Amino acid sequence: GQQVMQIPQYQHVQEGEDFTTYCNSSTTLSNIQWYKQRPGGHPVFLIQLVKSGEVKKQKRLTFQFGEAKKNSSLHITATQTTDVGTYFCAESGTYKYIFGTGTRLKVLA
Amino acid sequence: GAGVSQSPRYKVAKRGQDVALRCDPISGHVSLFWYQQALGQGPEFLTYFQNEAQLDKSGLPSDRFFAERPEGSVSTLKIQRTQQEDSAVYLCASSPDRGQPQHFGDGTRLSIL
Numbered sequence: 001g002q003q004v005m006q007i008p009q010y011q012h013v014q015e016g017e018d019f020t021t022y023c024n025s026s027t028t029l030s031n032i033q034w035y036k037q038r039p040g041g042h043p044v045f046l047i048q049l050v051k052s053g054e055v056k057k058q059k060r061l062t063f064q065f066g067e068a069k070k071n072s073s074l075h076i077t078a079t080q081t082t083d084v085g086t087y088f089c090a091e092s093g094t095y096k097y098i099f100g101t102g103t104r105l106k107v108l109a
Numbered sequence: 110g111a112g113v114s115q116s117p118r119y120k121v122a123k124r125g126q127d128v129a130l131r132c133d134p135i136s137g138h139v140s141l142f143w144y145q146q147a148l149g150q151g152p153e154f155l156t157y158f159q160n161e162a163q164l165d166k167s168g169l170p171s172d173r174f175f176a177e178r179p180e181g182s183v184s185t186l187k188i189q190r191t192q193q194e195d196s197a198v199y200l201c202a203s204s205p206d207r208g209q210p211q212h213f214g215d216g217t218r219l220s221i222l
Binding site for chain 2: 048092100
């Protein structure tokens, strides 16, 4: 069935270091959404990518959609302690969303 | 403007009991989703409503799970004859329409003893 894998599963970085999480699908993605979930919180929408090769930026966050629309990445430049949380990608099908396995980020001050 | 509201926040039930979880979506949002999230995992899709129509229920784990949204706003997820493996956080999300960003509620943490 449809699967969306994310790597790495966990990442510990020193504050100020960069961080990247990758999302890979076994099928071509129609679009991809990224969410952040703080510990004890609920997922919060970050961005949606639709077009092949699309790149979007939000301050220190850069989101990319692969040319073949089978993968996506989220890159954070100069991490801060406020970036702590789990980052999920999610693919939308006709009605349902398939969430990735998530990457849990810890930032050490 | 209020966000997605879920109640109760916490629910403890004995195995075999029935439970009902409520979701109040953002007013005017057409799409409503239910997810199950186990500890350390991503949200797992359960079911999708477009207004009052349940268009996808492929994620419901068994026929013990039932969801409804009779008037196209508030939704209820019911679990009958609960089992220990039903313990999880149940998240509700709504969006203005299909394919648009989802707004999640705080979830209901269900513990089955």
